[in-house]
Amino acid sequence: MLHVPASHGMTLPLPHLYERVARHVPPMEWEIISGDIQAILDLKRRRNAILLAHNYQSPEIFHTVADIVGDSLALAREAAATDADVILLAGVHFMAETAKVLNPDKVVLIPDEKAGCSLAESIRPEDVLALKAKYPGVPVVTYVNTSAAVKAVSDVCCTSGNAKKVVEALGVPRVIMIPDEYLARNIAAQTDVEIISWHGRCEVHERFTPMDIAEIRDIYPDVTVIAHPECPPDVVAASDFSGSTAEMVGFVADKRPARVALVTECSMGDNVAVHYPEIDFVKPCNLCPHMKRITLSNIRRALETMGPEVTVDPALLPGARLSVERMLAIR
Template identity: 40%
Template sequence: MTVKETVEAIDDLKRRQDAVIVAHNYQPGPIQDIADFVGDSLAMARWAQKIPAKTLIIAGVYFMAETAAIACPDKEVLIPNPEAGCSLAESISPEELMAWKADHPDAVVVSYVNTSAAVKALSDYCCTSSNAVAVVNAIDPEREILFLPDFFLGSHVIRQTGRHNIQLWPGECHVHATIDPDQLHDKMRRFPDAELLIHPECGCTTKALAIPPDGIRAHVLSTDGMLVHARKADGRRFVVATEIGLLHRLQKENPDKEFIAAEAEARCPFMNMITLDHIYRALSDHIYRVEIDPDIRRRAWQAIDRMLAIG
């Protein structure tokens, strides 16, 4: 089928099967354009909870489909390509977390939402890149915290909270970690009128904020935070340090503004493993359903629910 025919076939299957497509901000443009909702990983799950559709197609990586299945146990959750993993989520296993907890028996475990369901189930709180600081601030300042798995997000949390009783797991998103601070500074020198939007998973965050070029306007923001900022900002040009899939939505929502990738090759190979053909096949054959063990789901939801209670 042509692309047009595939899109039409997907729309027809969605109508007949009471299904919706929920896509992440890093998905390729054509996937975002056919989705019923586009957002960050937690926003995807929260929207999926509210929509009455029976079937959810999760256009994102596997932990996002798991999070949707945790949040929506009464719905069928399909992942179009189960090979779409996440280097950050896979940087810590349940066994590794249990061993870490055993070494710090009185610590509170805060897990980034970019983790497997089994890791969430072993955690006290989940967090996102937008609310990690608020979650940590809500915990007794005398309690030790095990923050996982993203070292760079954890470093940002330490910088923002001033807490020194936070232990960090040495995990990273291989895409964000390789965004080079020297290239970023070069972009800012080339576009001195631009604002700099940096995702806290970036390995360049600390250096970019510690020794910024003169007059730089830098903001450390989640993907949804970047979208909100870009809509409200008076500026017309932005250098964006995150996975380049976000630039599609930024440009689509702000056609009168310019968005420049800090690193043009910052493309997640796992996010790009979801194609229109995969979505069509998932809908037509109802394959790759994501199911969570009930006990894991219950315990993982507790960690998510504690985060939601904070805001």
């Protein structure tokens, strides 16, 4: 095992990986977690496994063991293209379900089956069918933050990064957009298409308020505020830019603000900061309790035991896959 001298006199394992997370992981903690990291790297090779990690995963996962990182759209695209035998999703359950929908013959693992999502839990297939009955002929645009069962009775999926494009690509005057109420309202403000929304909300983003933004600006007058579109519309209006996690990364990379506040899940700022040490990231963030159920130790255990394995009812696969593939076809 490779070692490198640390500033405090210790030698640290896996120095090429520690360099990526040194700002966020103390040397003593690295000594503890590096065994799991090495084991995960070895297990991935043995299993021909690919590890997909969402932007909200903590830096020690995101920057050391993940093969592909990104937002829900990026992970869906990679899941559709991979030739790995095993897909491990370091994220929440609906993401792993989406990977399984796109790869029904592959083994898809999630380290903790309880890693859920308030949006996915806010709507059921029967709710979608009731909306279709109430608004006959109006297409249903379903956020990927939903179960496979909901996707199966929808027309097309979207992410926060491509929602406007998906809505307008349908070429209709009105759509049903579920389940995130705030995302729907924020997209409605950007398009002439009438949007019928649902009352689901993200438990991370719904807690942000305009007062939070005002307080950040009082403390840091030069701050650039970037909000996720799952935030309430008045929070988005008080920000300088709003976009998906991938669009947040793109904005930072392009504009290089001296100081930035990412109004989203806490690990997002940590992961972006690794690439831009010259930028001051202030943290008006909230933790996602579901994302934080994923750890190095349970990733290792999942690869060791090949479980928990994610399954999808075969009867749901055709409809769910069609909804996702329609989204992926829209560029």
